[in-house]
Amino acid sequence: MKLPTELFQAAAEYRDWISSFLRIGEELVYLSQDDVKGIPLPPERVRDLVEQSLIAYSAKKTDMPSKIALHPLQDTFFHAMPAYVPELFAAGIKWGSCFPENRRQFGYPQAQGLIIFNDQLSGMPLAVMDCKYITEIRTAAVTYTAIKYLAPRDAVSFGMIGCGVEGRQHTKNSMTVLPNLSTIYVYDVFEDAADSLIADLQPGIGAKIVKAASYEELVKNSQVIASATIAKEGYDPVIKETWIEPGKTILLCEGHTLYEDAVFKRADKYIVDSREQVEQFVLYGYYPFGHPEIYAETGEVAAGTARGREHAGELIVGNNFGMAVEDMFVVRAVFDYALEHGIGARLPL
Numbered sequence: 365m366k367l368p369t370e371l372f373q374a375a376a377e378y379r380d381w382i383s384s385f386l387r388i389g390e391e392l393v394y395l396s397q398d399d400v401k402g403i404p405l406p407p408e409r410v411r412d413l414v415e416q417s418l419i420a421y422s423a424k425k426t427d428m429p430s431k432i433a434l435h436p437l438q439d440t441f442f443h444a445m446p447a448y449v450p451e452l453f454a455a456g457i458k459w460g461s462c463f464p465e466n467r468r469q470f471g472y473p474q475a476q477g478l479i480i481f482n483d484q485l486s487g488m489p490l491a492v493m494d495c496k497y498i499t500e501i502r503t504a505a506v507t508y509t510a511i512k513y514l515a516p517r518d519a520v521s522f523g524m525i526g527c528g529v530e531g532r533q534h535t536k537n538s539m540t541v542l543p544n545l546s547t548i549y550v551y552d553v554f555e556d557a558a559d560s561l562i563a564d565l566q567p568g569i570g571a572k573i574v575k576a577a578s579y580e581e582l583v584k585n586s587q588v589i590a591s592a593t594i595a596k597e598g599y600d601p602v603i604k605e606t607w608i609e610p611g612k613t614i615l616l617c618e619g620h621t622l623y624e625d626a627v628f629k630r631a632d633k634y635i636v637d638s639r640e641q642v643e644q645f646v647l648y649g650y651y652p653f654g655h656p657e658i659y660a661e662t663g664e665v666a667a668g669t670a671r672g673r674e675h676a677g678e679l680i681v682g683n684n685f686g687m688a689v690e691d692m693f694v695v696r697a698v699f700d701y702a703l704e705h706g707i708g709a710r711l712p713l
């Protein structure tokens with residue numbers, strides 16, 4: 365994808381603006397985890413940026429090859445995630461990883477990595493930044509967008525499976541997108557994670573957060589269910605198809621790991637962030653029974669070119685495995701703020 369001619373002047377002006385803060389080609393900005401986290405990005409801005417990124421991707425206004433992966437140990441991965449967004453003059457790559465045993469083994473988070481952000485007119489690196497917080501907030505914002513278009517807006521119950529980094533962000537977002545919630549069920553195989561989520565988040569949330577005793581209790585009682593646990597290889601589902609009533613909205617951060625395959629095959633609408641990426645993941649073995657027929661991409665539903673929820677009885681599954689364009693939209697905002705406010709260290713190239 366090439367920079368449209370009409371944007372060339374604006375791209376040159378953006379580069380001039382960057383040059384007033386940074387010697388492009390001689391140095392780059394390094395943003396640590398704390399630097400990135402300290403940048404004031406209101407949640408509604410992040411949600412808006414992420415929705416725009418989903419729409420731009422599905423409208424084919426971005427250049428984003430499917431992520432390529434390495435799988436060094438069982439259930440682990442590195443993903444190389446490049447994206448170019450012409451309208452934002454943003455190009456870069458995330459090198460992210462997920463090692464589910466990290467917390468137990470080393471005390472590290474499961475998901476981490478770095479992002480390189482480049483000048484699109486010269487290709488020079490402009491910044492290297494931690495990706496943990498960006499991944500955290502943009503992933504929850506994808507689920508937020510999916511809920512907005514796929515769930516009944518008057519839903520009174522929400523279930524969160526996995527109470528880690530993503531589970532917390534998802535739970536925080538849930539009341540904003542579903543203002544009538546009266547109960548939020550949470551479940552985690554590591555019970556302390558559920559307990560500490562409740563202790564930390566309950567004071568700021570109007571709905572009652574209830575620790576579910578089992579997957580079954582959570583699934584049967586929640587109209588909208590999100591999960592962020594571990595992307596597992598192989599097929600060992602813990603959620604039975606018979607527990608799933610019509611009308612539920614099921615949103616996945618870790619692919620098909622938790623549910624029996626029949627849930628996906630039975631869905632009235634099966635929606636993904638990227639059709640192309642799903643095909644790539646078939647090659648990695650994530651869909652041993654093949655993927656269900658894809659009704660639409662999340663960005664098509666958000667743009668209104670495909671319908672979201674049409675009636676209360678629909679079973680809708682949204683499988684959003686994550687896209688580099690989501691990162692790039694947030695990265696551009698982070699980079700601009702950091703530059704303008706002198707945040708981060710300057711490193712020579």
Ligand SMILES: NC(=O)c1ccc[n+]([C@@H]2O[C@H](COP(=O)([O-])OP(=O)(O)OC[C@H]3O[C@@H](n4cnc5c(N)ncnc54)[C@H](O)[C@@H]3O)[C@@H](O)[C@H]2O)c1
Binds near residue numbers: 467473
């Ligand atoms: N789709 C995306 O764009 C995207 C982005 C980031 C992370 N993720 C995925 O989200 C998941 C969670 O990431 P995180 O950063 O929140 O990790 P985390 O380690 O902070 O939290 C995961 C939580 O899930 C719990 N858990 C693990 N297996 C479980 C199971 N079978 N049932 C219930 N709970 C279980 C763990 O005890 C932990 O508390 C990972 O699979 C990661 O790959 C997806």
